[in-house]
Amino acid sequence: MRWYIFCNGHILLRDNAIPTGSAPPAGLEGPLLTQPLPSIDGEACMAVLTERVPEGEDFRAVPLRQSYYVLSQADYRMAGKAEELLYWGAHTKYCSACGTPLVADTDISKRCPKCAKEFWPSLSIAIIVAVTRGDEILLVQSHNFRGNYMGLVAGFVETGESLEECVAREVQEETGLAISEIRYFGSQPWPYPSGLMVGFTAKYAGGTLNLQASELRAGGWFRRDKLPEIPGPMSMARMLIDHWLLTSGTAKKPQQQ
Numbered sequence: 465m466r467w468y469i470f471c472n473g474h475i476l477l478r479d480n481a482i483p484t485g486s487a488p489p490a491g492l493e494g495p496l497l498t499q500p501l502p503s504i505d506g507e508a509c510m511a512v513l514t515e516r517v518p519e520g521e522d523f524r525a526v527p528l529r530q531s532y533y534v535l536s537q538a539d540y541r542m543a544g545k546a547e548e549l550l551y552w553g554a555h556t557k558y559c560s561a562c563g564t565p566l567v568a569d570t571d572i573s574k575r576c577p578k579c580a581k582e583f584w585p586s587l588s589i590a591i592i593v594a595v596t597r598g599d600e601i602l603l604v605q606s607h608n609f610r611g612n613y614m615g616l617v618a619g620f621v622e623t624g625e626s627l628e629e630c631v632a633r634e635v636q637e638e639t640g641l642a643i644s645e646i647r648y649f650g651s652q653p654w655p656y657p658s659g660l661m662v663g664f665t666a667k668y669a670g671g672t673l674n675l676q677a678s679e680l681r682a683g684g685w686f687r688r689d690k691l692p693e694i695p696g697p698m699s700m701a702r703m704l705i706d707h708w709l710l711t712s713g714t715a716k717k718p719q720q721q
């Protein structure tokens with residue numbers, strides 16, 4: 465059994481790995497919440513939410529984002545799923561229609577015993593977009609970035625909106641620019657705490673850069689040889705920027721004679 469143990473927003477690692485064993489790690493007292501997970505290569509997995517780091521065990525509490533740099537991809541992805549399910553479990557206790565305490569139904573759903581309404585984990589969907597103009601890319605710095613790097617325009621999808629409409633609206637709102645050729649790039653679970661990040665590419669189509677001061681503190685067009693600090697490799701922003709770097713440097717070199 466692999467134990468994905470969360471405490472105060474951190475995941476507990478032993479020797480820089482997910483603790484394993486047939487029983488819960490010793491010293492794990494009074495877990496607030498347990499949640500069965502899918503197995504990895506036939507090995508069962510369990511998520512546990514606990515209030516304090518067990519004493520007498522050589523645990524290291526690591527922020528989930530940092531665990532990306534320590535864990536295997538499979539363990540990091542499972543840790544994200546564990547965190548999302550534990551967050552949902554801890555924050556979905558009462559029926560939103562009638563206020564009755566919910567009971568577990570399936571492994572990943574709850575039910576109201578009074579009005580029978582079902583509750584499943586929900587996702588917040590956000591878009592992120594790499595807008596390019598010739599050999600330049602549009603980079604911005606949001607007020608909520610934790611660092612001095614420059615990233616991409618991003619935002620949450622609103623009700624009644626398609627993903628493409630959201631991409632165009634966010635770029636217009638944050639930068640004043642119009643875009644075209646909006647193309648799907650890829651998606652990524654974003655368990656902070658329960659998101660799905662959907663990446664797009666787009667082309668500049670008009671307008672003058674006019675940053676939305678309430679959202680952004682910096683922004684501009686950058687060429688590949690003058691890039692500022694960019695987001696870390698775990699993010700969809702970095703995948704989009706790396707993709708642009710890979711595909712934009714295709715200006716034909718003069719042929720050797």
Ligand SMILES: [Zn+2]
Binds near residue numbers: 579
């Ligand atoms: Zn109810």
